[in-house]
Amino acid sequence: MKITGAKKGLRGALMMPGDKSISHRAVILAALADGKTEISGFLRGQDCLHTLKIFKMLGVEYRDKKDKLLIKGRGLKGLRKPDGQMDVGNSGTAFRLLAGVLAGQDFTAKLTGDESIQKRPMGRVIEPLHRMGAEFNGDKAPLVIVNNKNTKQLVGIAYESPLASAQVKSAILLAGLYARGETSVTEPALSRDHTERMFKTFGVRLRTAALPSGKHKVILPNGKHKLKGGLKIKIPGDFSAAAFFIVAALIVPGSKLLLKNVGVNPTRIGLLDVLKKMGAKIIWQNKKMLSGEPVADLQIVHSPLKAVEIGGELLLRMIDEAPIFAVAAALAKGRTVVKNAEELRVKESDRIKTVVEMLKGFGVSAAETSDGFVIDGNPELQIAAPLKINSHYDHRIAMSAAVFGLLNQKETTITDDKCIETSFPGFAALLQKAAR
Ligand SMILES: O=C(O)C1=C[C@@H](OP(=O)(O)O)[C@@H](O)[C@H](O)C1
Numbered sequence: 001m002k003i004t005g006a007k008k009g010l011r012g013a014l015m016m017p018g019d020k021s022i023s024h025r026a027v028i029l030a031a032l033a034d035g036k037t038e039i040s041g042f043l044r045g046q047d048c049l050h051t052l053k054i055f056k057m058l059g060v061e062y063r064d065k066k067d068k069l070l071i072k073g074r075g076l077k078g079l080r081k082p083d084g085q086m087d088v089g090n091s092g093t094a095f096r097l098l099a100g101v102l103a104g105q106d107f108t109a110k111l112t113g114d115e116s117i118q119k120r121p122m123g124r125v126i127e128p129l130h131r132m133g134a135e136f137n138g139d140k141a142p143l144v145i146v147n148n149k150n151t152k153q154l155v156g157i158a159y160e161s162p163l164a165s166a167q168v169k170s171a172i173l174l175a176g177l178y179a180r181g182e183t184s185v186t187e188p189a190l191s192r193d194h195t196e197r198m199f200k201t202f203g204v205r206l207r208t209a210a211l212p213s214g215k216h217k218v219i220l221p222n223g224k225h226k227l228k229g230g231l232k233i234k235i236p237g238d239f240s241a242a243a244f245f246i247v248a249a250l251i252v253p254g255s256k257l258l259l260k261n262v263g264v265n266p267t268r269i270g271l272l273d274v275l276k277k278m279g280a281k282i283i284w285q286n287k288k289m290l291s292g293e294p295v296a297d298l299q300i301v302h303s304p305l306k307a308v309e310i311g312g313e314l315l316l317r318m319i320d321e322a323p324i325f326a327v328a329a330a331l332a333k334g335r336t337v338v339k340n341a342e343e344l345r346v347k348e349s350d351r352i353k354t355v356v357e358m359l360k361g362f363g364v365s366a367a368e369t370s371d372g373f374v375i376d377g378n379p380e381l382q383i384a385a386p387l388k389i390n391s392h393y394d395h396r397i398a399m400s401a402a403v404f405g406l407l408n409q410k411e412t413t414i415t416d417d418k419c420i421e422t423s424f425p426g427f428a429a430l431l432q433k434a435a436r
């Protein structure tokens with residue numbers, strides 16, 4: 001992809017693609033429901049299309065109309081043994097959530113994915129699922145989930161997760177649908193809660209509790225679970241996609257941009273809290289609920305920014321936004337410090353390394369630390385040189401670099417930008433439209 005500097009600010013009103021996390025969950029729960037589900041706003045990015053294809057291999061029929069996806073659920077016990085291995089592509093969410101679903105079946109299945117997935121840690125789901133009674137061959141992708149007709153039913157566990165991870169929590173809750181007894185997950189802080197919200201939408205009883213220690217617990221009670229059919233699920237615009245346009249409008253002078261129908265689930269919008277502290281002008285409009293998730297229109301006005309220090313729970317709520325946040329920090333006045341971000345090292349790329357490399361490529365002073373990075377921001381930064389930035393096949397690095405490229409008066413080339421298709425098809429065209 002080639003980006004040239006924005007002549008004017010970003011203007012107009014845009015709709016973001018459907019939320020990636022919620023799209024995966026909508027397909028999974030619809031496939032396990034008793035009856036049909038109509039899904040609108042489904043993200044047709046490669047990650048979610050892999051999940052859909054996998055359920056087709058598991059015997060789930062669907063109809064893909066232009067604006068709707070109709071899924072014929074087979075009930076919790078209705079999945080069929082797939083013919084061949086199932087490929088999640090680049091998607092950690094698909095891999096880990098499916099491991100939970102497949103742990104509860106009575107057939108053996110093999111999950112795999114691309115080069116990046118084959119390097120990502122899967123012990124974090126294998127270990128708790130094994131404690132529930134699931135058997136695996138392997139500790140990473142490709143991974144075999146071993147079952148047969150005589151496999152014993154899973155048993156619920158009370159899992160104290162060392163990580164605040166929605167993928168771990170969701171894998172356990174999905175396996176819990178097949179388990180005897182109560183299943184609970186306690187996490188050090190509340191990770192994104194889309195699974196809990198959607199379980200409730202599909203009629204599954206769940207209890208959640210914020211513990212005095214600051215930990216968070218979700219309990220799936222003992223009982224025979226059933227997901228109801230006949231629902232119409234509406235998926236909000238993806239906040240993680242919107243983040244690129246939010247930061248673009250903040251850093252390009254003259255911008256005033258409206259993003260409509262964006263998901264604003266509190267477990268996802270840490271970036272808005274941080275940007276506010278940095279001095280960003282962002283106005284919320286039309287807040288409402290959509291299938292159990294809050295959405296709003298966000299108006300973003302170009303603003304001078306100042307540096308911040310972040311870590312802990314706030315970082316958890318903006319973990320996928322770290323790369324684009326770094327772009328905002330590069331243009332902010334002062335030194336920005338990001339701590340407690342070790343998880344960034346095991347995403348699609350080592351995002352501590354690749355973020356710092358990307359910033360340096362634009363002439364920014366930035367350095368890695370063991371658990372994050374330090375950025376010396378410069379609001380006066382002038383870039384006017386042809387540049388080549390390596391995406392490392394990571395969609396969020398590629399899109400962050402494209403946004404930064406709006407400030408380069410000469411051409412910025414981003415390598416291997418096809419990875420953007422995993423989460424944001426049509427990104428380049430939309431950015432061009434807004435920045436024209
Ligand atoms: O559950 C999800 O949909 C996701 C959870 C997060 O990962 P972890 O659970 O590994 O923190 C996030 O980084 C990922 O993009 C999507």
Ligand SMILES: C=C(OP(=O)(O)O)C(=O)O
Pocket residue numbers: 090091092093094320347348396423
């Ligand atoms: C980390 C991400 O996704 P996943 O874990 O599903 O690959 C992401 O989209 O930034």
